[in-house]
Amino acid sequence: MRRRPFTGKLLFFVLFFLGGSNLMNARSQTNAWLTSYSQVSLSVANQTQEPRAQARSISNILADARKVFDVDFIYESRILPEARLVIDVEKYKTVEDFLDELLRPYNLKYKKVLAKAYVIYSSNTELKKLVSGLVHGNTEMTTELLHTSGADARSIVVTGRLVDEKGAPLEGVSVTIKGSNKGTLTDKEGNFRLDVQNENAVLVFSLVGYQTKEELVGRQTDIQLTLATQSQGLNEVIVVGYGTQKKSVVTGAISSVKSSDLEDQPVNRLEDALQGRTSGVTIAANSGQPGSSEQVRVRGTTSINNSDPLYVVDGVPLDGGGLDYLNPADIESIEVLKDAASQAIYGARAAAGVILVTTKKGKAGTMRVAYDGYYGTQAPSRKLHLLNATQYATLRNESSLAAGPGHGIIFANPASLGQGTDWQSQIFDNSASEMSHQLSFSGGTDKSTFFSSLGYFDQNGIVADPISWYKRLTARFNGSHKINPWLSFGENIGYSYIKNQGLGNTNSEFGGPLSSAINLDPVTPVVITDPTILNDQNSIYNRKPVERDALGRPYAISNYVGQEETNPLAYIKTQQGYNWSHNIVANGYLAVMPIKGLELRTSIGTKLAFWGSNSFTDSFYLNGSTGNAIPTFNRDNENLFIWDWENTASYNRHFGLHNLTALIGTSAWENNQGTGISGSFQYMPVNTLGQATPNYSLPNADKVANGYDGIVHHVSSEFARVVYSYDDRYLLEGQIRRDGSTKFGPNNKYGYFPGGSVGWVVSRESFFPTDRNPITFLKVRGSYGVTGSDNIGDFLYESTVSGGRNYMMGNGYAIGYSPNAPPNPNLKWEQTKQTDVGFDAVVMNNITVTFDAYNKKTTGMLLAEQLPEYVGASGQPTGNVADMTNKGLELELGYTKKVGQVQLGFRANGSLLQNRINSMGVTPYTVVSTFQSSAYEISRNTPGHAIGSFYGFKTLGIFQTQADVNNYVNKSGQLIQPNAKPGDFKWADLDGDGQITSKDRTFIGDPTPHYTYGFTATAAWKGFDILVFGQGAGGNVIFQGLRRLDIQSANYSTKALGRWTGPGSTNSFPRLVDGDPNSNFTNPSGFYLEPGAYFRIKTLQLGYTIPQSLLRRWTLQKVRVYLTGYNLVTFTHYTGYDPEIGGGKNTSIDRGFYPQARTLQAGLSVGF
Template identity: 55%
Template sequence: CLHISAKGLSQQITLSEKNAPLKKVLKEVARQAGISVVYDETLLSTFAPVNIDVKNVTVKEAMDVCLKNQPLAYVMEGKRITLVNVMPERVADSSITVTGRVVNETNEPVPGATIRIQNSSLGTAADGNGKFTIKVPNSKSVLIVSFIGYDSKTVAISGNTLNVQLKPSQTALTETVVVGYGIQKKSVVTGAISSVRAADIESQPVTRLEQVLQGRTSGLTVAASSGQPGSASSVRVRGITSFNNNNPLWVVDGVVVDNGGIGYLNQYDIESVEVLKDAASQAIYGARAAAGVILVTTKKGKAGKMTVSYNGYYGTSAPAHKLKLLDATQYATLRNEAVTNDGGTPVYADPKSFGKGTDWQAQIFNNHATRQNHEISISGGSEKSTFYTSFGFLKQEGIVASAISKYERANFRLNTTHKITPWLTWGENIGYAYDKSTGIGNTNNEYGGPLSSAINLDPITPAIETDPALAAGAPYKDNAVRRDAMGRPYGISPVVGQEITNPLAYISTRLGNYNWSHNIVGNTYLEMEPVKGLKVRSTLGAKISFWGDETYTPISYLNSSTISPRTSFARGQHQGYNWNLENTVSYTKSFGLHNLTLLAGQGAYMENRTKDVTVTFYDIPADNFGDASLNFKSAQANRISDGNEGIDHRVSSLFGRINYNYGEKYLAEGILRRDGSTRFGPNHKYGVFPSYSLGWVASKEGFWPENKVVDFLKFRGGYGTVGSDDIGDLAYLATIGSGRNYTFGNGDGEKYLIGYSPNAPSNPDLKWESTSQTNIGFEATVLRNITVAFDWYNKKTNDILQKPRIPYYVGAIDNPAANVGSMKNSGIELELNYHNKLGEVEFSAGGNVSYIKNKVTFLGNGVKTLADKQERFQGMPEIVRTEVGQAFNSFYGYQSLGIFQTQQDIDNYVDSKGNKIQPKAKPGDFRWADLDGDGVITDKDRTFIGNPMPSWTYGVTISAAYKGFDIVVFGQGVSGNKIFQGLRRLDITNANWQTKALDRWTGPGTSNDNPRLTDLDKNKNYTNPSSFYLEDGSYFRIKTLQIGYSLPGTVTKRIGLQKIRVYVMSENLLTITKYTGYDPEIGGTNALSIDRGIYPQARSFMGGLNVTF
């Protein structure tokens, strides 16, 4: 048999051939349709040549023309067409002639349906009225009736007539999925792989690819690190795998791209994204797969008519939620209270006189931030060459301080394939993007930036000082204060200082500054098939990037401690170059029901070849970004430069895979990969990563009863090990560092000398971190319309690469790298999809839910806690801690047992010996739990108070279509985590409060949660990390809602278009959460869910258009 395989289903066939061999015509149909045709070569050669001239017909129509007057029938099962010889054969005397009719769900005939006798090659096809006649061996024979787009049906003979009703197939079992170095039919995949398809990707207005994955697949946690347009999100595949880098490996068309690097992709160019979740599917990427692998496939051209598409939208964004902050009157009242509570005298004589004051949030939020995205793609090709090319443009304003929060991207793509000879294909996939982004500088940081300032600034200070008398006095007089267009100074708070500055003034100092990048990511390949089933492929991929920034700093006086006395202009220029070369050989062979695919390959990867130069000129004579230039040659001493070069990170790999299945019923796969890395010394340069997995399609068994409940059922399980070399370069060596400098001499003889000393002891035994994972799951189709996929896994990371703290008394400036630490992740994942057509309404619903549990199991002999990777909040001790037995970086702090209402409460709070535990407390202070029972509140009374990582993540998509109308609702959420709401500056006692402070304790019985106001805070009500700062992080969000209308085909054809659809769409329409900060979705490096004033996600409304010519 020849097995032609391709992709795509509802293809239109256009074909014109005269006297062509049937085989050639069939192959062309198969190719255009993206389906497989299975036939017996010797049989086929005996048939007459074909004349065919069809245009835009269905597969069925094309097949009917091909096989007209030929003694052949065909069976369409999913994406496979099997040709069946219907030449009458001799049959035994017991044979029965059965006649019947095949109809569909609405009792319409199904012409061309195939009727096959089970366990034989005999069959026939239904005629134009759906009728058929077939001779069967005996009355016990069983017929299998099938047709493309319908579920096949097995029927027992019951007499001489038989009417069969077929139901439309809605299963995903005929789908293919992209796996490492190949494509597999989903029904025979044995690993845990989740896919997101073009349709889902296109329906979301995203600036970066990882955002489309949020809530779309199980086993994935995606959290935006900022609502700043164009900023990356934290992506975690099955939780936190290591202490270091937990970013998955992104592979775009076979090219490995680092996590930050996928920003160059345009969503409309994506054909599919596959998330490889378990070791069995990841193992082929061995060395770098530990944090998961995400395969991105871009769109390819298809032979036939040229297709031109436009996709685009335009809309506006606004903040979905503002913080509730005190107004000026409330602020002054509470300030007075805080001061008098500490024994002082009130600061503000008449709080009411301040009125509402300044709403700082209103000063920086933009309710009409625009956003747009456009892409035109052209695809098509001939039998010899196909192409897909596109040009896209995206532009988005941020909702915070839009003047300095913008993102723009233009991208271009060209994917082509060329069939040089029937057995030799050459192709390339190249994407290029330029982007320009302007950021607000500081986001999710309590130390400044417009958001933190708007939260902490007192509302009494005016945004702009409009009183000329005040504007002529201190601090505006004689200082380089920033002014608005009318020359009025931006208000400077007399009470809130440090990094907290008037955001309008701050914005004015950053106007024009931007970051830019050019990225070219592409590959080119040559694929040979010298012998049937044997493919040799060589791929060369590269990523070339250039990026940089332009920053001008004016002379400014933002407040007494934020002064920039000099101008400066800085330029950073960076370049990076990665390449990889992969050569693979695969061989596919089927004999009988045995199907075997072997793959062997070799890969070489080079990354991190970066070069950086930054230069800063001080004291240039320019007072704005537009005029700033390095052509202003300031004195040599005032030109500061720096540079850097990356050290090559190279990996060399050998890998092999064996896939075997028996009748697509019993499935097995084994993978072995060996990687060598420059990051390890000779002792452990190479790591070997094996995996195996097995599958059993129970529903294919002969004993599987015909039933209406479960149509398809596959069990699968696997175990494997993948690795990581993510420890930085040269970490196994003892290096000498510079920068330990000192000055000798004075006056003109003074010398600033560069000192050198060892960084850290070497560790020649440094080796691979390994992650082993067991995955067991099943996939099923139930009640015909519902698909279910379930997975359970247990993942263990050992020999975690880190730089574990060595005692400080060793005196090294850095810690040596070592393999210390183990962590466990276990979880379950469920994906459910439902599709049905009810009358004229197409309806589908899908959802996924994942549960994950993380536990640190080892941190080194005698080591209880991890010293680095911590997160701190202002002057507090660490607010998260990694400890054996707990989840990685869980919130850690004191436990409050409520508030002392009276002095008696304080006096009664005693230890076992009757001594007062908090003798210095005052009514209104927190009663801290004395967990170690030593009678005093110390550091030892801290405990684990919550997990920043959600234990549950889920997503739901519901879509419906009726006539030309369609609607998609996609929602996504998490639960089980806490958020640290760290929005107020603790060291600035005059900082504004959220309205929660109005519920503070003011006397017995007033509050048991919000302590009294105090600046001195002797009881550390506010300066202790405690549950006081933690809030429930659960949320559910309507991520996108889209309503579209497609013009009827008759209308579009008249105006010469294939398709025209208009839609309106909303992003982040609704978020349901108890969290009181801006946004419950808070990404982060060491720990998620720490809110220091995160840039919130915008709520957008957009109108869009899809047109296909």
């Protein structure tokens, strides 16, 4: 019985798996597929099992025959008919039998004229002409080789083989005769065969990524050559969306970081691997706390709403980051898709950039075991210069007296107070520990390979380390398996468990140990030791549940600074709790390759996360406004489930100098945004978190539980891409994606996102000079594309109702519900259109240069639209009303060279960026960040300015005398600043109305860095190696708001010692006076702005690798020891802890930023 043909199974596979983009229609589609399959099966049932051969031109058939019979055919191309035939050349025993059957139907003849040459002709006249040409060498004829080329009877047949520096064969090397267009290409084994006219012919061997070589034929008939690598970068294979490409033919703007760039630089997070190593990517720490994430911006801030890039890990899209689970030691490569043409394949979630992360895979061969571990100590890289007790008391007396009658001195004898308490030293840890251990196993056979790893990372914080720590345990297994030559499958599974405790967002004005250490007065001691106070039963230390140290001494409470600013050591004692999370990110794939060049793939990926926290708050008293009377245990649990199903069909074919790759696919992605439950248990009879449990029997009134369900976000997509190249010289790529999202209504549920790019490898042109030309490779490219963003709220296109709108009815209080903002059924995608032009070059064979210029415009950004008050809406509808532009330049450089026994390497990059909001509809501005207790904001979004620009008053110096105050009058002769005194700021009356009001504010600074840069320099010699990595940014200003403005008794920095004290003393720091009648400190102004530029030696590492000759007896492959320093030195004029300040909308605003640590590490790497 004849078996069902494989083609039918293949078609069923294709139809089934390419239907996954719309699960809601899956059942009806499956029925249609089954019907189609049954019809196809009938049509192929009577066919033979072997696939039918393809019809080909006669010239191609002659090319096959030339290889089979080892002869040449000489003819004029015009005589060959255009027929396409199906002929198996190998079935013929002799060349004559073959020619008889091939030529007879077309009245063509042949004649053997040489031992291995046949002339094909149509008439005797033509035969004579061809033979005469052979004798006299004056007639052009065609010899069918791998490519058409000329030959004559006196030609020399040259064969040979091309390999790389490791001896591997090079396929596709262009072998041409210099000065002509005649040539051929090497096959898969690197072999070639070419007829040349005489011994004086010069052969030119060229392949993108390798140094071009010329060879005189002379008496050689067999040429064996090795082509040297032109540059490391050009031969790299980089990951792009749903595939890979050779860097030499990439037409988009893509930056790549490989594992080899990181293997000697242990990093704690993925973002650390990108900072300073890729152009166009601005990274700033959100905090220096252990485990803290970092702010990543690809080519600037893309939208007012959300500018976080899309992360794709092993093919699984992860919106909103959540990369804590990923162990950086498991990363094989990171690619950043920066231009829209590269991003368009990800459509609606790619507007802010796409970061592709590929984890390590196993390789066939002996199992490899690798270990890397280090231990380090951390310390603050700097401390703030704050006033000591004597200085503080002196300035407080001065400020009080300046307030006028009724205000006297506060401290009778400031000098007697001495240095007082250095609160920073009390909470900083100069020897906070950090350790990492990574163990991996990899190997396999030609049928199955694997990579597995275990990792452990433990870091204590440098601020309040008892309540600032982070621990991460990771595990990974990646496998790939080949069942037979056409069927394979694989899996990638990553797991992490994280447990940590942190200080929350220290970059705020509301207390915490860091803010308290900055603002608390130095007069207050750490603990109370005065027996008079301790023995006084009416003392607050005996009446209240104050915190005590290990010796039972109460922590002191300040008599001068209150509110949330408390004794930081006492605060630490009140914090009992931790956060935890389990994360699993996994995917599996099945791939079928039914014919050469065609791959059908289906993959299913998922992220499953569980997280929560446990905390216990005992009764405590820190000061008059900060305390807790009810012992409370809190517990919450949440979960998240994301799945992604993608199906692709890709086809790649080489034909001559042409290369074509096509891809089509579907995707279904769903984010179940989480469900959760939380519980609060009050009056629990315990004192510590370890004793607390929800199992205690408590009255129902003391137990509160809340639960919620998350909202499901679904995206359904189809996409396609075509990549074409000719001779690796002319490059063309186009892609398009169609996305449908549940976040949009029926009017605009689907969006289309096209992209295209072109490239021209100029250095492969015949006119490109090769002799003494320092430029050995040059590619110019350009791209344009459209991407989108659906990172917005849910159900904005529908009318929703919320509670909390309660009201009085009669004498009772009724619970009320009312509509939220009016719906907008026409809500649609934010779109980002981007144009990019650039070039890639290699200079002197070892210097790589990449340059890009781009213009990125985001239109239709979502913003609340203002409605007239008579509408009576409780909120404002969201509309596509705002536009923004980012323009920039990027440059990347690379250099490698071996000088004697020293291997040198250098990589550098730099970027320039300009950001502007173009329009915001009818909305004149939106507030971004407020200014503590002031009525004024710090920053706002306004058309014509950069996002989050600082907004405030402009100063014209300081009034030095009363005459200066009296002379600052309006047109009516009235004082513009009637409350001012000598020593106060002179505010600019920008609107000219003769008084200082809110209308006199203006834009005073840009928080976004205008330029970023970084470099890595390496050198290695006889096992010793050194690495220096530096990075920096600048062009922005930082709002230094570390001091609490609403607490006039808060401590000052030592800059206050240079305050105004009399005429001519200073023109930049105003006088100190209680009440601040001139709003010197409560008005946001340039007084708080400082330059944000910095340069940091991020990494300095010294290493030594033990020679292999000493390791063989222990069967070790590698042993390396190293010393590493991180954040060793920072050059900046900024006076805060750290000039690298992220924080989203609060970028470059410093209210107590947790500083990054300076770290020293000692490590060991071992390979088996």
